[in-house]
Amino acid sequence: MSAPVTALFRPRTLNDALKMRAEQPGATVMAGGTDVMVYIESGTLKPTAILDLWGCSGLRWQQSITGGQFHGAGLTCTDVLRSGQSHPLLEAAAATVGAVQIQNRATLGGNICNASPAGDTLPVWLALKAEFEVASVRGRRRIPAASFWQGYKKIDLRPDELFLGILIPPLFGHTHFRKVGTRLAQSISKVVFAGRYNPGVDACLAFGAVGPTPMRCLKAETALVAGAAVDDVVQLVREEIAPIDDIRSTAVYRRQVAGNIVRRWLTSL
Amino acid sequence: MNVRFRCNGRAVEVDVPPMSRLLDVLREELRLTGSKEGCGEGECGACTVRIDGEAVMSCLVPVCQVDGASIVTIEGLGASVVHPVQTAMLQHGGAQCGICTPGLCMSAAALLERNPHPSREEARVALAGNLCRCTGYQKVVDAVCASLAPEGS
Numbered sequence: 001m002s003a004p005v006t007a008l009f010r011p012r013t014l015n016d017a018l019k020m021r022a023e024q025p026g027a028t029v030m031a032g033g034t035d036v037m038v039y040i041e042s043g044t045l046k047p048t049a050i051l052d053l054w055g056c057s058g059l060r061w062q063q064s065i066t067g068g069q070f071h072g073a074g075l076t077c078t079d080v081l082r083s084g085q086s087h088p089l090l091e092a093a094a095a096t097v098g099a100v101q102i103q104n105r106a107t108l109g110g111n112i113c114n115a116s117p118a119g120d121t122l123p124v125w126l127a128l129k130a131e132f133e134v135a136s137v138r139g140r141r142r143i144p145a146a147s148f149w150q151g152y153k154k155i156d157l158r159p160d161e162l163f164l165g166i167l168i169p170p171l172f173g174h175t176h177f178r179k180v181g182t183r184l185a186q187s188i189s190k191v192v193f194a195g196r197y198n199p200g201v202d203a204c205l206a207f208g209a210v211g212p213t214p215m216r217c218l219k220a221e222t223a224l225v226a227g228a229a230v231d232d233v234v235q236l237v238r239e240e241i242a243p244i245d246d247i248r249s250t251a252v253y254r255r256q257v258a259g260n261i262v263r264r265w266l267t268s269l
Numbered sequence: 270m271n272v273r274f275r276c277n278g279r280a281v282e283v284d285v286p287p288m289s290r291l292l293d294v295l296r297e298e299l300r301l302t303g304s305k306e307g308c309g310e311g312e313c314g315a316c317t318v319r320i321d322g323e324a325v326m327s328c329l330v331p332v333c334q335v336d337g338a339s340i341v342t343i344e345g346l347g348a349s350v351v352h353p354v355q356t357a358m359l360q361h362g363g364a365q366c367g368i369c370t371p372g373l374c375m376s377a378a379a380l381l382e383r384n385p386h387p388s389r390e391e392a393r394v395a396l397a398g399n400l401c402r403c404t405g406y407q408k409v410v411d412a413v414c415a416s417l418a419p420e421g422s
């Protein structure tokens with residue numbers, strides 16, 4: 001069953017991609033297609049025009065630049081795992097996305113722009129204080145990851161813009177990634193966590209699947225840096241997150257597990 | 270849309286809607302029915318094929334994205350010489366009802382090419398996207414770990 005798509009655009013360069021985006025703001029953007037194809041198959045998305053970024057080489061690169069590491073939107077999870085140049089938190093997240101066949105197509109930009117609250121890379125960007133670069137023919141913008149997801153599946157991306165990539169600044173401290181799902185592979189997170197803790201300096205405790213957007217536990221972070229007891233940090237985490245009951249888990253389970261993850265990590269340091 | 274690609278070493282050209290699933294094009298247009306449809310949503314791996322060497326779910330790949338690519342399906346895996354993983358699957362009883370077997374072989378072949386001597390754990394990770402409801406996986410892992418990748422496969 002294929003959708004009646006009447007227009008297909010396959011830019012090779014970033015400039016062409018931005019031009020096509022400006023001319024076709026209604027076209028569905030597709031990268032690896034691992035979310036888009038599922039939406040089309042289930043009938044929740046019925047695109048008439050497609051802007052296919054899979055072959056756009058200008059989005060698939062990674063480099064150290066002034067101010068940190070740049071990851072292009074078109075890098076797949078497999079690219080991240082093979083490069084050996086990515087932050088361990090990002091590698092850990094990429095390794096848990098689906099299974100090998102999914103990782104071979106799933107792009108970072110797709111994970112970020114799909115904006116599922118359970119997207120496994122999303123808390124990583126928060127923990128690493130990443131900045132997102134988006135662009136249109138009008139110019140480029142940088143957006144802190146913390147303000148990109150504005151609500152359930154709502155992102156700060158205008159109709160003529162494309163997501164270009166991610167800038168990770170140099171940061172220090174302990175880091176930890178943990179995903180809890182029904183099994184190791186091919187499961188959507190019930191709770192996903194990315195943390196960074198630089199004692200006496202700063203901390204970031206970021207979760208996915210415990211609210212409409214990925215989120216940080218700001219009060220718990222402040223307490224942690226101020227030297228609060230682990231029990232108190234865990235308590236604040238459980239108060240700050242906003243989980244719901246859904247097909248994958250319950251709010252009670254998610255609160256319990258979120259606290260456990262933080263407790264286990266902090267007591268292991 | 271006219272899409273040209275290589276399939277099992279042969280140049281092919283199909284005229285299909287651009288968002289057709291690669292799986293459907295392989296099965297319906299090219300009559301290569303070895304790749305199976307299990308779930309149709311990327312979960313089960315029965316439709317696994319290799320695109321430019323990488324194992325992918327062909328139910329999630331729109332055909333427009335394979336224009337110019339090189340595809341190998343289960344029909345191409347053992348075309349000239351039976352692939353060692355196929356031999357090992359036979360020897361170790363790694364196949365029962367057979368629906369998942371083509372996909373398992375494709376994932377295993379992709380693994381063996383990068384890592385000719387995988388540990389059991391590495392084999393399990395590489396095959397985690399291929400569901401099998403018969404074997405309990407033990408014999409499949411036995412088979413994959415016992416196969417030696419052919420040179421230049």
Ligand SMILES: Cc1cc2nc3c(=O)[nH]c(=O)nc-3n(C[C@H](O)[C@H](O)[C@H](O)COP(=O)(O)OP(=O)(O)OC[C@H]3O[C@@H](n4cnc5c(N)ncnc54)[C@H](O)[C@@H]3O)c2cc1C
Pocket residue numbers: 028029030031032033034035036037038053073074096097098099102105106107108109110111112113114118119120121161162163164186187188189310311312
């Ligand atoms: C079987 C299966 C298992 C999965 N398991 C996981 C999992 O464990 N964890 C997880 O987090 N996800 C999982 N996913 C979801 C999916 O694989 C990821 O979200 C993936 O990263 C999406 O990337 P993509 O390139 O395939 O996105 P696409 O499907 O191509 O696009 C996704 C969205 O992002 C938009 N988009 C993509 N690129 C850009 C860009 N450059 N600019 C603007 N918009 C853009 C698209 O318009 C679309 O809205 C799974 C999916 C499947 C089918």
